[in-house]
Amino acid sequence: MERTTIDLWVGVFVALGLAAIFGLALKVGNLTSSNIGETYTVTAAFENIGGLKPHAPVKSAGVVIGRVDGIVFDSKDYEAKVTIKLDKRYEFPKDTFANIYTAGLLGEQYIGLEAGGEETVLKNGDKISHTQDAVVLEKMISQFLYNKASDTKSSETTKAAE
Amino acid sequence: MFKGLQCVFTGLGHRVIEGVWRIGAGARLFSYIGFYLFESFKRPRLIVREIFATGVLSLLIILVSAFFVGMVLGLQGYNTLQKYGSSEAIGVLVALSLVRELGPVVTALLFAGRAGTAITAEIGLMKATEQLSAMEMMAVSPVARVIAPRFWAGVISMPILAALFSMVGVLGGYFVAVPIIGVDSGAFWSQMQASVDFRDDIVNGVIKSVVFGVVCTMIALFEGYDAPPTAEGVSRATTRTVVNSSLAVLGLDFILTAFMIGA
Numbered sequence: 001m002e003r004t005t006i007d008l009w010v011g012v013f014v015a016l017g018l019a020a021i022f023g024l025a026l027k028v029g030n031l032t033s034s035n036i037g038e039t040y041t042v043t044a045a046f047e048n049i050g051g052l053k054p055h056a057p058v059k060s061a062g063v064v065i066g067r068v069d070g071i072v073f074d075s076k077d078y079e080a081k082v083t084i085k086l087d088k089r090y091e092f093p094k095d096t097f098a099n100i101y102t103a104g105l106l107g108e109q110y111i112g113l114e115a116g117g118e119e120t121v122l123k124n125g126d127k128i129s130h131t132q133d134a135v136v137l138e139k140m141i142s143q144f145l146y147n148k149a150s151d152t153k154s155s156e157t158t159k160a161a162e
Numbered sequence: 163m164f165k166g167l168q169c170v171f172t173g174l175g176h177r178v179i180e181g182v183w184r185i186g187a188g189a190r191l192f193s194y195i196g197f198y199l200f201e202s203f204k205r206p207r208l209i210v211r212e213i214f215a216t217g218v219l220s221l222l223i224i225l226v227s228a229f230f231v232g233m234v235l236g237l238q239g240y241n242t243l244q245k246y247g248s249s250e251a252i253g254v255l256v257a258l259s260l261v262r263e264l265g266p267v268v269t270a271l272l273f274a275g276r277a278g279t280a281i282t283a284e285i286g287l288m289k290a291t292e293q294l295s296a297m298e299m300m301a302v303s304p305v306a307r308v309i310a311p312r313f314w315a316g317v318i319s320m321p322i323l324a325a326l327f328s329m330v331g332v333l334g335g336y337f338v339a340v341p342i343i344g345v346d347s348g349a350f351w352s353q354m355q356a357s358v359d360f361r362d363d364i365v366n367g368v369i370k371s372v373v374f375g376v377v378c379t380m381i382a383l384f385e386g387y388d389a390p391p392t393a394e395g396v397s398r399a400t401t402r403t404v405v406n407s408s409l410a411v412l413g414l415d416f417i418l419t420a421f422m423i424g425a
Contacts, residue, residue: 006214013218017322020329021368027351028257028332029360055359108356 038088040124041069044098044111045079050134052100052109058084060113065090068111084111086122093118094126100134109134188384191305195313198306208311209318216277216312216379217319221326223276224269228327231264232256232334239335240343249345253354256335261358261367265328267415270374273320274407278382281312282403285386286396309387313379320375321368328367366422370415377414378407 046052049071058066066086074081086092095116102109113128122128195202202209239255285308288294294304332354339345358364382403389399 006211009218010210010213013213013221013319014322017325020322020325021364023329024261024325024332024364025360028261028328028354029358029364057356 039066039085040088040122042084042086042122042124042126042128044082044084044128044131045074045077046082046098046100046131046133047079048133048136049080049082050100050102050109050136052082052111052134056108056110058086058111058113060090060092060115065113082111084128091121094120094122095130096122096128097130097132098128099132102135184384184388187388188380191309191384191387192380194305195310198303198310201306202310202314205311208307209314212311212315213319215280216273216315217322220273220276220319220323223272224323224327225330227268227272228265228330229334229337231268231327232260232331232336233338235259235264235331236335236338236343240339240345249339249343250349250353252335252339252345253350254357256339257332257354257358258363260328260331260335261363263415263419265331266324266367266370266374267411269320269324269327269371270378270411271408273316273323273374274378274382274404274411277316277319278378278403278407279400281316281379281382282386282389282400283396285309285312285383286389286391286399289387289389290391290393290396292391309383313383316379316382317372317375320378321371324367324371324374362422369422370418373414373418374411377410381407381410 052068052071054068054070056068057064058068066084069083069085071083072081073079084098092113093116095118097114097116099112099114100109101112116130235256236252239252240249243249243251243255285294288304288308294308297304297307336347336350339350340347385399385403385406386396389395
């Protein structure tokens, strides 16, 4: 085959390969959403983060506005310290509430921010002080069973009294 | 009785010695390729021609199989996921299984069958017709001129083919899930993007395909270079290329996955 034809085909082949890797990174992977332009960092402490992972989305009113950057265990307070990167375009009041929610019944966990009413806004390096932990299913079930057991016991005692 | 025992041990010894000899010869060939690294990249035209033979000509089989693999994954995944009412997760299933495992592994298996056999047969026949000896007579190293360019071409082609396989497979899954089954297109992509990580999934898949590229090409080259210079010898070497490459790819895949998942 002609030399230039081979060159052309190999060029097309390599370009296709690079395009495929690029496409995988952008369309399939989360490379685009993990660096959302300029960001500022805030931290939040949770007693229990459940299954929250780095790169998990941070949403407010359902819109993704940031990403979880890192999670470390604070051995002084025995809490999980979560670093969050938020899009610079969005400002939040200082008394914003950070909750850990689950998408669907078995979906991944994400942080939901609910804006408070204060005038001053969160700045780079600030800490969100109002947080709510992830719901632990076992705890909820055991609480439910405990309540159920105490209910039946109390109804039995009232019956015996009658 | 004694004679039979002796026969058993002689046979065992012969096999072990031959196995060790082949490992040594393979390692020597590999180090020669490394030795000629600079020289082979000084003449990129040889490598480009081999990329055309191994990579570009494998495109059709890789792309067609990728599309079908993706479509089958979509159908099978939907069939199971809809029982749990989460058919939107089909995108995650297709993308993760393709990018992490099926892309690199199936590409390597097809590559061994399509390009590996061609390399082995070509080099084996070159040896049988004494073309390699003729090169040595002219003070041209056959490793630098024939072996090394094919090696680099295989190593370069494999990750490209694997990436194309994953991408086309995802498109195949999309084709089944969205227009045919009717899964929401936005949910398909967004769930996929939420759970496929660039570093942990895509880069690891590329690393796997590079390793498979080295292993498959090396096995094909060595079997061809080592083939007895007869018609039967070349045919046996070609068979061994497919068998050994496939086993090596599947075994290595397990080891690499164990390291990457960090078990």
